Amino acid sequence: MRGTTRLRPVPLLAGVAALLLALLVSVLLGAADLGWTRVLAELGAQLTGGHSPLSEREAAILWRLRVPRAVLGALVGAALAVSGAAFQGVFRNPLADPYLLGAASGAGLAVTLVITVLPGAAGVPGAAQAAAFAGALGGVATTWLLGRAAGGGAATLVLAGVAVGAFLSAGQTFLQQLRLESLQQVYMWILGRLSTAGWGDVLLVLPLLVVSGGVLWACARLLDVLGTGDEEAASLGVHPGRVRAVVLLAASLATAAAVSVAGLIGFVGLVVPHLVRLAFGGGNRIVVPLSLLFGGAFLVLADVLARSVLAPAELPIGVITAFTGAPFFALLLHRSRRA
Amino acid sequence: MAHRPDHEDAMLGFRRLPALLLTVLALLLAGTACATRTPSPAPEAPVEDPAAAFPAQIALDGQEPITLPQQPKHIVSLSPTATESLYAIGAGDQVEAADRSSSFPADAPRTELNALSSDAATVAGHDPDLVIAPDGAGKLVEGLRELEIPVLVTPAATSLDDAYAQIETLGQATGHSRQARDVTARMRADIAKIVADTPKAPEPLTYFHELSPDFYTATSRSFIGDVYGLFGLRNIADDAEGEYPQLAQERIVQADPDLIFLADSKCCGATADAVAARPGWNTLTAVRERRVVTLDEDVAGRWGPRVVDLVRAVADSVSRAQRP
Numbered sequence: 001m002r003g004t005t006r007l008r009p010v011p012l013l014a015g016v017a018a019l020l021l022a023l024l025v026s027v028l029l030g031a032a033d034l035g036w037t038r039v040l041a042e043l044g045a046q047l048t049g050g051h052s053p054l055s056e057r058e059a060a061i062l063w064r065l066r067v068p069r070a071v072l073g074a075l076v077g078a079a080l081a082v083s084g085a086a087f088q089g090v091f092r093n094p095l096a097d098p099y100l101l102g103a104a105s106g107a108g109l110a111v112t113l114v115i116t117v118l119p120g121a122a123g124v125p126g127a128a129q130a131a132a133f134a135g136a137l138g139g140v141a142t143t144w145l146l147g148r149a150a151g152g153g154a155a156t157l158v159l160a161g162v163a164v165g166a167f168l169s170a171g172q173t174f175l176q177q178l179r180l181e182s183l184q185q186v187y188m189w190i191l192g193r194l195s196t197a198g199w200g201d202v203l204l205v206l207p208l209l210v211v212s213g214g215v216l217w218a219c220a221r222l223l224d225v226l227g228t229g230d231e232e233a234a235s236l237g238v239h240p241g242r243v244r245a246v247v248l249l250a251a252s253l254a255t256a257a258a259v260s261v262a263g264l265i266g267f268v269g270l271v272v273p274h275l276v277r278l279a280f281g282g283g284n285r286i287v288v289p290l291s292l293l294f295g296g297a298f299l300v301l302a303d304v305l306a307r308s309v310l311a312p313a314e315l316p317i318g319v320i321t322a323f324t325g326a327p328f329f330a331l332l333l334h335r336s337r338r339a
Numbered sequence: 340m341a342h343r344p345d346h347e348d349a350m351l352g353f354r355r356l357p358a359l360l361l362t363v364l365a366l367l368l369a370g371t372a373c374a375t376r377t378p379s380p381a382p383e384a385p386v387e388d389p390a391a392a393f394p395a396q397i398a399l400d401g402q403e404p405i406t407l408p409q410q411p412k413h414i415v416s417l418s419p420t421a422t423e424s425l426y427a428i429g430a431g432d433q434v435e436a437a438d439r440s441s442s443f444p445a446d447a448p449r450t451e452l453n454a455l456s457s458d459a460a461t462v463a464g465h466d467p468d469l470v471i472a473p474d475g476a477g478k479l480v481e482g483l484r485e486l487e488i489p490v491l492v493t494p495a496a497t498s499l500d501d502a503y504a505q506i507e508t509l510g511q512a513t514g515h516s517r518q519a520r521d522v523t524a525r526m527r528a529d530i531a532k533i534v535a536d537t538p539k540a541p542e543p544l545t546y547f548h549e550l551s552p553d554f555y556t557a558t559s560r561s562f563i564g565d566v567y568g569l570f571g572l573r574n575i576a577d578d579a580e581g582e583y584p585q586l587a588q589e590r591i592v593q594a595d596p597d598l599i600f601l602a603d604s605k606c607c608g609a610t611a612d613a614v615a616a617r618p619g620w621n622t623l624t625a626v627r628e629r630r631v632v633t634l635d636e637d638v639a640g641r642w643g644p645r646v647v648d649l650v651r652a653v654a655d656s657v658s659r660a661q662r663p
Contacts, residue, residue: 031587060619061589068618124608180455181440185606188553195553195588198618312576312594313584314554 007289011280015293019074022297026070026304031311032061069197072261073303074296075205076194077268078213079258081295083251084269085276085287086216089223090247091154098255098269101161101248105168106139107132107259112172112186116179128189129204129260136256139168140248154244191316192265194303201261208257215250216288223247223284265299267321271329272298278333298325389514397491397512399505405489410514411469415462417454418473418493422447423643424506425471427522430513436465442637443645459483469512496642497582498565503527506644522644529647534569537654538661543573546598547591547625552607554586562642563602566650570657572598592619598656599625600632602639609633632656 027043028036034054041053042062052059080098087096099105110131118127143164147157176183222243225233230240258265272295276287302320309315389410398404413435416422422441425434437447438454452462454473459482462470467488472480474494483490491512496502503523510519546567548557557563559574561582567574575594576586603609611631620626634652638645 030589032589032593057592057595057619057622060622061592064618065589065592125613177456180453182606183455185551188551188555193553195585307587307589310580310584312587312590313579313581314587316585 006283007286011286011290012293015290015297018297019293019300022300022304023070023074026073026300027062027067029304029308030061030066031307031314032058032066034058034062064198068199068202069194069303070300072197072202072205073194073300075202075209076258076262076265077272077299077302078292078296079205079209079254080265080268081272081291081298082213082216082288083254083258084295085273085284085291086219086223086247086251087269088273089220089227089284089287090244090251091158092227093158094274095270096158097266098251098258099165099264099266100158101143101252102139102164102168103136103252103255103259104139104264105165105172106142107136107256108186108190108264109168109172109175110135110138111189112175112182115182115185115189116175129201132263133256133260136259137252139164140252140256142168144248152241188316189263192263192318192321193314194262194306194317195314197261205257205261208253212250212254212257213292216247216254217292219243219247219250220284220288223288227284262317265318265321267318267325268295268299271325274329274333392511392514392516395511397508399491399493399508400501402492402494405491405512407469407489407512409468411467411489411512413465413467413469414513415452415465415467415470416441416447417452417457417462417476417479418471419443419637420473420505420641420643421471421493421509423641423645424509424519424522425513427644428506428510428513428515428519430509430515430518433513435467454479459486459488463488471509471512496562497560498562499530499569499646502562502642502646505642526644526647530569530650533647533650533654537570537657539571540657540661543571544597544657544660545573545575545594546600547575547586547594547596548600549603549609550583551603552609552613554588554591555583556586557583563639563649566646567653569650570653572653572657588617589619592623595623596625597628598630598632598660599623600634600639600653600656602634602636604633605636628660630656630660 028039038053038058039062042059044050045052054062083098084096087098087100088094090096091100111128114128114131143157143161146164147153147160150156150160172186176186222238225236225238226240226243233240233243255269273287273291276290276294280286280290299317299321302324303317305324306315306317306320309320393407393409395407396404397407412433414425414430414433415436416425416434417438419438419441422434422437423443425431426444426447431444431447434448436450436452438452439449440453441447441449450465454476457479459479462479462483463486470483470488470490472483472490472492474492476492480490480492491508493505496505503526506523507516507519510516548563548567550556556576558576558579558581559565559568564574564582575591575596576584579586599614601609601611601614610633611629614620614631615626625631632652634649638649638652
């Protein structure tokens with residue numbers, strides 16, 4: 001890790017540029033062959049009020065499917081990466097990820113419950129999303145209560161997360177066994193997807209991410225203080241318990257928002273903060289905001305691959321994030337160690 | 340001149356002798372024949388003795404053959420398609436237990452068994468002399484073979500011919516070969532008639548067959564694709580690899596199918612209205628022309644005798660699509 005602790009303009013601009021570039025690529029490319037020059041012309045026409053070169057159907061593909069999908073990818077990637085950064089900061093553990101405290105298993109159980117026990121509800125638009133959101137928060141809340149009952153502290157909380165996660169996953173498996181015909185549905189949801197993304201999903205996630213991302217960014221300096229140790233932090237006037245609670249609540253909210261619309265996309269929350277740390281320095285005032293930007297860019301590009309590699313078929317985006325993120329991460333890690 | 344007639348008569352008499360003899364002989368033979376036939380009853384069609392067909396070696400293409408020493412009387416069916424077929428060929432009485440997905444016919448003895456989750460001991464508890472399992476139940480099949488219980492593995496059919504072959508193999512395995520052949524002959528005839536009666540579109544109609552609301556579908560290389568192929572329909576997913584790919588939504592909208600078939604209404608609440616409400620889907624011909632067809636998933640997902648109902652549903656949609 002480098003010694004810098006403040007976010008400088010160049011990394012911030014690099015993050016913004018990466019996100020904008022990823023969004024542009026995502027809008028230009030896709031399974032439907034609209035022609036990137038025509039898409040550029042359409043973008044120009046929309047900006048200048050000129051004549052649209054696209055047919056009604058092509059315009060629908062671009063504005064109602066591709067653009068919201070790109071935007072949602074950016075929001076989900078940002079949410080997962082920033083919450084990963086926050087979890088790693090709170091627990092001072094580089095292996096912490098957004099699902100550490102039972103968010104994934106809580107969401108998994110809740111969605112499986114809807115699919116298996118209330119199959120009628122599964123068809124209601126938004127039911128699975130609402131269940132995932134509530135389940136993710138419920139998983140974290142259970143972990144939090146269990147951790148507090150066991151005496152609090154970061155290590156206890158992680159152990160409580162492991163126990164709660166295992167218990168909720170067992171519940172999910174039990175329900176799946178009761179209705180094996182729902183296996184495929186649950187499996188597809190768990191793999192994570194942006195295939196059905198629309199503006200409605202964007203509107204669901206955006207306010208939650210603005211609030212939670214804003215809180216995490218604002219708490220980044222306090223996380224740095226917390227990194228010096230609880231006693232040291234207390235002597236500097238920071239209440240470690242409160243900071244931890246606020247950060248974990250905000251990160252869990254961001255995770256739940258992402259999970260509710262995109263399922264369980266792995267690797268983003270673990271890898272992106274690491275990549276940012278390796279590239280730009282280790283302070284949370286750098287890692288938290290840059291994770292937002294680069295997490296968004298990473299997932300948008302992963303989604304471009306997910307819907308282009310096997311076009312007209314799709315690949316689950318979780319497969320892409322693992323395939324692309326893991327080797328890249330290993331390479332950077334190797335280089336940083338050699339340096 | 341008077342002699343002439345005599346002579347002629349004599350000559351005629353001489354000539355008539357063999358004819359008379361032959362006639363007498365023929366009458367005698369006919370009389371003898373009648374004498375032997377008349378008392379016996381009219382012969383019946385040969386009665387099939389199911390037990391006589393055993394021991395039998397039964398094999399589906401690409402599967403390990405199994406030996407059945409005698410006609411099975413206690414069958415456990417872990418495949419809903421097999422359950423439907425067994426009842427259709429008259430082997431329903433031999434079905435001891437069916438898995439929990441065997442929803443048809445209604446009187447099939449459904450149990451909590453499941454090919455993917457049940458273990459060999461639980462299945463063996465039904466004391467089967469034949470188990471019919473779908474492909475993919477590897478561990479269970481291994482366990483049953485360890486227990487020396489014959490298991491007939493029935494992989495998913497990829498064509499109508501596959502489906503017919505499976506029904507006929509089930510006929511062999513249960514001692515109902517003739518009924519199974521009758522069933523498949525009837526299926527072939529019914530399907531041929533439905534197809535022949537369905538008007539052909541001047542240009543091939545295109546279609547999308549939806550398996551899940553996140554756009555998993557079936558290509559022409561699948562069983563269901565074979566059914567649509569009967570009507571010359573063109574599958575918009577055929578550029579994708581495999582039998583059951585997940586299609587990119589924007590590609591579906593761009594392909595603008597003439598017909599959309601939903602095989603995900605029971606599981607996932609897909610309806611014509613829900614499809615019309617998806618972003619961008621209101622631009623599709625199938626949506627605008629009200630050609631979004633909800634299929635019974637249990638019929639569309641199996642390859643048993645009820646495939647005729649599926650063919651009929653597709654035929655209706657194709658016919659409706661061509662009405663002005």
